[in-house]
Amino acid sequence: MKYKIGVCQFKPKFLDTTYNLEQMKSLVGNIQADLIVLPELATSGYFFNSKKQLITISEDAYQGQTADLFLKLAKKNKTSYVVGFSEKFKDKIFNSSMLVNPNGDIHVYRKTHLFYEETKWFNPGNTGFKVFNAKDNVKVGMMICFDWIFPESARSLALNGAQIIAHPANLVLPWCQQAMITRSLENRVFSITANRIGNEQNDSQKLTFTGLSQMLNTKGEVLKKLNKTEESVHLVSIDPEKADDKSITEYNNAFGDRRTEYYNL
Ligand code: ACM
Numbered sequence: 001m002k003y004k005i006g007v008c009q010f011k012p013k014f015l016d017t018t019y020n021l022e023q024m025k026s027l028v029g030n031i032q033a034d035l036i037v038l039p040e041l042a043t044s045g046y047f048f049n050s051k052k053q054l055i056t057i058s059e060d061a062y063q064g065q066t067a068d069l070f071l072k073l074a075k076k077n078k079t080s081y082v083v084g085f086s087e088k089f090k091d092k093i094f095n096s097s098m099l100v101n102p103n104g105d106i107h108v109y110r111k112t113h114l115f116y117e118e119t120k121w122f123n124p125g126n127t128g129f130k131v132f133n134a135k136d137n138v139k140v141g142m143m144i145c146f147d148w149i150f151p152e153s154a155r156s157l158a159l160n161g162a163q164i165i166a167h168p169a170n171l172v173l174p175w176c177q178q179a180m181i182t183r184s185l186e187n188r189v190f191s192i193t194a195n196r197i198g199n200e201q202n203d204s205q206k207l208t209f210t211g212l213s214q215m216l217n218t219k220g221e222v223l224k225k226l227n228k229t230e231e232s233v234h235l236v237s238i239d240p241e242k243a244d245d246k247s248i249t250e251y252n253n254a255f256g257d258r259r260t261e262y263y264n265l
Contacts, residue, residue, distance in 0.1 A: 003138060005164065005190070006036040006235040009213040009226050011198035014045035017057055021069050023231075024083070032077045033235050034135050039196040040084035040111075040145045040168040041095065047117075047200040047207055051093075054121050058088035061098055061108045070100040078102045080134035082142060082194075084168035092123040097142050097168050099132050107132040109142035113150055117202075129156035138163055138240045145169040148176045148183065148193075152265070158187035159255070163243035165191040171210045177225075185220030188254050189243045192216075197229055218242050 008028050012020045020043050028036050040046070043066050044057040059065060066085045074081060080101045087096035087110065094110040095118060101107075110125030111118075134140040141157030143165060148154070157165055165183070169176065177193065184191045197211040211228035215236055223236045246254040 001136070001239055001241055002237050003035070003136070003240050004033040004235050004237050005192055005215060006031065006033045006233055007192050007194045007213045007215055007224070007226065008036055008038045008233045009195060009197060009211060010039070010042075010231040012039070012042055012045045012196060014047070014200055015053065015057055016045070017043050017065060020044065021065060025069060025073070027231065027233050028081070029073055031079070031233055031235070033079050035080045035082070035138070035140065035164065035166070036233065037166045037168060037192040037194040038081065038083040039194050040097070040170040041086060042083050042168070042196070043085045045200060046170045047202040047205075048121050049202045051121055054086060054093055055088070058086040058093050061087050061089070061096065062106055067098065067100065067106055070098070071104060071106070074100045074102045075104070078135070080140070082140070082166040082168060084144060093121065094125055095122045095144060096125070097144055097166070099134060099140060099142060099166070101133070102135055109144065111144040111147065112153065113147050115146035129153060129160060131157060131160040131162045134164075140164050140166050142166050142168075145171060148179055151183065151186075154183040154187050154189070154191075158189050162189055163240040165189055167191055167193040169193055169195040171195050172207050174210065177212050177214055180214070181216060181220040181222075184216040184218060186254065188218045188246045190215070190217055190238055190240065197231065
């Protein structure tokens with residue numbers, strides 16, 4: 001099965017939801033693919049310094065502006081999208097991503113492992129690592145940025161049947177892109193890390209986001225890697241069913257050979 005996946009890297013403007021939605025629309029709005037992944041907190045920017053600030057840009061997962069835009073694009077382009085946003089749910093705010101499908105379905109993941117000052121503003125995610133059908137029933141699991149440092153995140157998604165890991169990110173540490181090679185390889189899954197670029201200043205602290213978004217195959221090979229500064233969308237063609245084959249040699253299987261009785265998890 002041929003399946004066209006894509007990554008969109010860009011520079012969101014802090015708290016400028018209108019600009020960010022327009023910019024995403026101009027980047028991906030006229031591209032037809034099967035699945036495109038965009039960065040973490042793509043509608044709002046990242047480096048908040050109060051809950052009040054966060055509340056102004058947080059939205060309902062199913063009826064907010066982000067859902068509205070991507071539902072329209074999904075229908076028009078017959079493409080599934082994964083995009084990061086700040087989710088308001090009752091009295092809680094989650095750092096979330098949504099998978100939006102051409103048939104109108106929306107599935108939500110809430111970031112499990114909060115990074116740095118996110119812990120001051122967001123509630124820890126409570127969805128766990130579920131796997132959802134994207135376009136053509138391809139199995140997609142979501143994790144967000146810092147979830148990468150816990151191998152259990154990608155492993156849980158793969159054990160739950162993910163063929164592709166969609167990984168919106170706002171990376172500031174230098175190790176993730178390398179580490180994701182191992183995550184893809186050890187789980188025999190495709191992965192799409194959609195990172196952002198640019199800087200954000202908060203009082204005296206400045207964060208620089210590392211770009212270098214990438215798409216990897218089930219052997220951890222780089223199918224496409226972006227640079228540190230480009231705002232762009234790139235597509236590659238894959239066969240998602242390759243992720244169902246967990247064999248490594250004729251004697252070894254990445255899942256079948258696990259010795260769970262010896263693991264302290
Ligand atoms: C991160 O989790 N945004 C680094």
